[in-house]
Amino acid sequence: MLLVFGLTAVFRTVGEGTFHCPQCGGDRAFRRRAGRRWFSMFFVPLVPLWRLGQAVECRTCRGRFPVSALRTPTAEQMAEALAAGMRAAAALVLRAGDPADPAARARAIDTVAGYGEPGFDGTAVNADLALRRTFLEQEIIRAGAHLAVEAKEWFLAQAVRIGLADGPLGDGERQELHGIADLLGMSRAYALGVIVTTEGASR
DSSP, X not given: OOOOEEEEEEEEEEEEEEXXXXXXXXXXXXXXXXXXXXXXXXXXXXXXXEEEEEEEEETTTOOEEOGGGGGSOOHHHHHHHHHHHHHHXXXXXXXXXXXXOHHHHHHHHHHHHHTTOTTOOHXXXXXXXXXXXXXXXXXXXXXXXXXOHHXXXXXXXXXXXXXXXXXXXXXHHHHHHHHHHHHHTOOHHHHHHHHHHHHHHHO
């Protein structure tokens, strides 16, 4: 009787979700697969041997990638981070000026809505104003991690316009804007240029 035996790799799905596929170049569904080598006889796995690790498999292109591919944010996650970051920046700028000023609040609401939160309103502004500074700063840092240099400039300029809505920038607002720029990873000189340029354009 002929015995056919050997080693077989068996993979099973241990998780599913959506990720940014490096090969497709967009958001795709994925399966997280864990592999194990088995001793097999007649091509039937019989004895489990060593583990082969895990990989992420794109359900569209069937490409397999290391688990580290899941660290790249999806488009949806990036949009959420940018909206949350702008909410945080708006709250800090409003705090540094007059949080009750109707023009500043209206500008903050319009700006955050433009970053993907159309339902943002005065109640949400009040809720954000009550949040801890450390939380707001972390939201800005998270947003800045997804922004290119030009996008950081635009982000800061939008925050400046919120500060300008109730009149010229005060010392507290100016200091807060430099703090936001620092959280975004911008140099002080670069931030100063953006602030001054935005002020000039508003006159």
